[in-house]
Amino acid sequence: MSIKISEKPYKERIGQGIENDFMRQAVSSAQGRFRTGRLTQAEELGNWEDWRQLGSEIRSHTLENIDYYLYQLSEQVEKRGGNVFFAQTAEEANEYIENVVKKKNAKKVVKTKSMVTEEIGLNETLEKIGAEVVESDLGEWILQLDEDPPSHIVTPALHKNRQQIRDTFQEKKGYNKSDTPEELAAFAREQLRQDFLTADVGITGCNFAIAESGSVTLVTNEGNAEMVTSLPDTQISVMGMERLVPTWEDMEVLVSLLTRSAVGQKLTSYITTLTGTRLEEEVDGPDDYHLVIVDNGRSKILGTEFQSALHCIRCAACINVCPVYRHVGGHAYNSIYPGPIGAVLTPLLDGYEDHKELPYASSLCAACTEACPVKIPLHEQLIRHREIIVEEEKKSPVSEKIMMKGFAQWASNPAAYKLSTKVARTALKPWTKDEYIENGPGPLKGWTDVRDFPAPGKQSFRTWWNNRQKGGEA
Amino acid sequence: MKVSLFITCVSDIVFADVGKNTVELLERLGCEVDFPAAQTCCGQPAYNSGYLEEAKKAMKQMMKAFKDSEYVVGPSGSCVGMLREYPEIFKGDPEWEEAAIDLANKTYEVTQFIVDVLGVTDVGSTFKGRVTYHPSCHMTRILGVKDAPTKLLKNIEGVDFVELPVKEDCCGFGGTFAVKNPEISQEMVKEKSRHVSETEAEYLVGGDMGCLMNIGGRMRREGKNVKVMHITEILNTHGKEQGGEIA
Numbered sequence: 071m072s073i074k075i076s077e078k079p080y081k082e083r084i085g086q087g088i089e090n091d092f093m094r095q096a097v098s099s100a101q102g103r104f105r106t107g108r109l110t111q112a113e114e115l116g117n118w119e120d121w122r123q124l125g126s127e128i129r130s131h132t133l134e135n136i137d138y139y140l141y142q143l144s145e146q147v148e149k150r151g152g153n154v155f156f157a158q159t160a161e162e163a164n165e166y167i168e169n170v171v172k173k174k175n176a177k178k179v180v181k182t183k184s185m186v187t188e189e190i191g192l193n194e195t196l197e198k199i200g201a202e203v204v205e206s207d208l209g210e211w212i213l214q215l216d217e218d219p220p221s222h223i224v225t226p227a228l229h230k231n232r233q234q235i236r237d238t239f240q241e242k243k244g245y246n247k248s249d250t251p252e253e254l255a256a257f258a259r260e261q262l263r264q265d266f267l268t269a270d271v272g273i274t275g276c277n278f279a280i281a282e283s284g285s286v287t288l289v290t291n292e293g294n295a296e297m298v299t300s301l302p303d304t305q306i307s308v309m310g311m312e313r314l315v316p317t318w319e320d321m322e323v324l325v326s327l328l329t330r331s332a333v334g335q336k337l338t339s340y341i342t343t344l345t346g347t348r349l350e351e352e353v354d355g356p357d358d359y360h361l362v363i364v365d366n367g368r369s370k371i372l373g374t375e376f377q378s379a380l381h382c383i384r385c386a387a388c389i390n391v392c393p394v395y396r397h398v399g400g401h402a403y404n405s406i407y408p409g410p411i412g413a414v415l416t417p418l419l420d421g422y423e424d425h426k427e428l429p430y431a432s433s434l435c436a437a438c439t440e441a442c443p444v445k446i447p448l449h450e451q452l453i454r455h456r457e458i459i460v461e462e463e464k465k466s467p468v469s470e471k472i473m474m475k476g477f478a479q480w481a482s483n484p485a486a487y488k489l490s491t492k493v494a495r496t497a498l499k500p501w502t503k504d505e506y507i508e509n510g511p512g513p514l515k516g517w518t519d520v521r522d523f524p525a526p527g528k529q530s531f532r533t534w535w536n537n538r539q540k541g542g543e544a
Numbered sequence: 545m546k547v548s549l550f551i552t553c554v555s556d557i558v559f560a561d562v563g564k565n566t567v568e569l570l571e572r573l574g575c576e577v578d579f580p581a582a583q584t585c586c587g588q589p590a591y592n593s594g595y596l597e598e599a600k601k602a603m604k605q606m607m608k609a610f611k612d613s614e615y616v617v618g619p620s621g622s623c624v625g626m627l628r629e630y631p632e633i634f635k636g637d638p639e640w641e642e643a644a645i646d647l648a649n650k651t652y653e654v655t656q657f658i659v660d661v662l663g664v665t666d667v668g669s670t671f672k673g674r675v676t677y678h679p680s681c682h683m684t685r686i687l688g689v690k691d692a693p694t695k696l697l698k699n700i701e702g703v704d705f706v707e708l709p710v711k712e713d714c715c716g717f718g719g720t721f722a723v724k725n726p727e728i729s730q731e732m733v734k735e736k737s738r739h740v741s742e743t744e745a746e747y748l749v750g751g752d753m754g755c756l757m758n759i760g761g762r763m764r765r766e767g768k769n770v771k772v773m774h775i776t777e778i779l780n781t782h783g784k785e786q787g788g789e790i791a
Binding site for chain 1: 553555579593595596597601721726734
């Protein structure tokens with residue numbers, strides 16, 4: 071997989087999402103739970119706005135000094151026996167990891183949930199060289215069995231129900247029990263336990279790398295990260311180059327924001343940290359440790375108006391409040407990063423050509439901006455994207471360009487504007503019935519397909535005002 | 545207090561009553577209202593669509609129109625929110641930056657002006673009926689006006705106020721969004737209409753005609769008997785008959 075998940079055109083994807091009643095119901099109820107949970111936890115913590123401010127300052131300080139902290143991180147990892155590889159592209163990252171796996175002659179690789187490995191298409195790369203790759207996050211495991219892409223960055227299988235999951239287990243793994251969550255989870259545990267015990271290499275993602283100690287933090291609820299990181303003696307962590315913090319103290323602040331914002335939890339069941347290899351005086355840790363730091367387009371965002379998009383801690387709070395996401399679902403975005411943050415990040419990482427509709431898939435209601443725990447001005451960045459699409463990429467429709475030129479002339483010329491206030495009613499008369507338009511022309515069509523449009527009043531405001539000033543009837 | 549009315553293009557052309565009610569309400573509260581005739585549109589349709597240069601032409605016209613005003617007051621959280629963003633848009637522009645700051649500093653949404661500037665929370669109106677309120681996204685999240693409208697509403701004698709479920713959710717209007725993404729916009733407005741029905745309110749009140757014509761237009765199509773009112777209309781029922789447009 072890469073960032074893009076299908077070749078279907080935008081309107082087809084949107085249509086499929088809207089028609090998928092089950093998915094919409096699942097998303098809607100999950101959003102409700104996540105939203106309530108987040109607000110309750112934020113209130114309980116107190117001073118939420120101060121926490122957001124602090125989180126945002128930590129992220130922006132880190133990005134302003136990213137060269138320094140990446141250097142410090144790599145020095146610390148190496149000091150603790152690990153290897154560090156800076157990958158400029160997805161290909162470089164995959165090649166490096168492939169070589170580690172080959173060198174170990176590894177047959178089986180177990181993974182924790184990791185968006186960046188989805189982004190670079192790591193699983194396919196390793197499968198090509200004959201390694202068996204097993205996702206151990208329950209949601210990711212289900213999707214892997216079903217060959218389905220994630221639709222959410224925290225709860226990737228949000229779009230599936232338990233009947234569908236039971237069917238997948240039956241078909242792919244010979245499962246023969248019920249669709250109760252307990253039995254399904256017990257089966258997954260049993261299956262995955264075998265994989266943990268027989269894996270040769272463990273691959274983890276990274277929620278936050280800590281520069282001062284060279285550690286990688288993993289935030290999970292299922293305990294699978296514990297198994298992945300403690301059983302295989304070769305470990306590889308893969309991180310987006312921006313996913314680091316200077317200190318443990320900073321990590322604590324961001325984890326506090328992350329777990330509350332993501333799922334409304336004070337803390338997840340497990341916070342795992344990995345620091346290099348087992349040193350001589352230590353009893354625990356892998357024999358071989360690799361940290362792969364992936365750029366893949368991120369450094370191009372640094373120093374631009376989109377830099378704060380790299381603040382993102384992948385909590386999905388913006389996705390969980392987004393009404394557009396609620397109605398179309400994650401797959402409609404055609405990106406492993408859906409929702410508002412996906413609409414901002416995807417064109418930056420994968421170009422406008424395949425994703426030029428995404429910045430418009432928002433009513434600019436700003437619920438995302440309000441929810442973001444690290445203060446990314448998401449809705450404003452969507453407008454910046456639109457400006458680039460119009461002015462630099464020249465990808466906006468001709469009809470729209472003409473309309474906007476007309477708008478500028480109309481709105482900068484009071485006489486023309488005034489005239490329009492007088493003639494609007496007459497102009498729309500052919501479509502007007504009982505003061506409403508039920509079947510509008512041109513751009514009004516999409517509107518009147520499902521709702522009525524009010525006809526301009528008999529008298530414009532300024533006509534009323536002028537009469538009143540002249541002492542006429544008010 | 546001298547106040548210039550910023551009518552907004554939608555109300556100028558389509559909803560003249562919103563302007564009339566705003567003028568009468570402000571006058572009743574002791575303001576001297578004028579109407580700078582050179583005003584047009586705040587520029588938001590172009591700005592939000594990515595047409596910055598086109599938007600700026602409209603914005604410059606607005607700065608010229610309100611150059612001499614003491615206060616500028618408009619019946620829309622969204623359009624006022626746009627004016628408040630001018631300083632950011634004209635930052636570093638030697639010719640317009642100062643005018644942009646000046647306009648942003650003196651512009652208020654009408655309920656915000658009544659509560660924060662005039663210091664009034666009870667406008668002395670009476671209105672009988674079950675009323676719910678849709679807090680528009682731009683009013684609350686861009687402009688940051690969260691409490692003023694409901695404070696004023698709840699103080700109207702006779703109003704039976706009922707909270708709208710998930711009120712902070714967008715109604716799906718979004719200006720050009722409703723035109724560019726009608727499929728998604730439709731689903732959003734259907735959901736909002738359902739929420740309004742759940743309240744069993746007779747009246748839906750809001751502070752932005754864009755959102756109200758969207759929700760109202762949907763409810764009319766569904767044959768629902770809920771009356772849609774701009775907040776200035778219900779606040780201006782003082783000594784008048786109860787109005788309200790059937791949606």
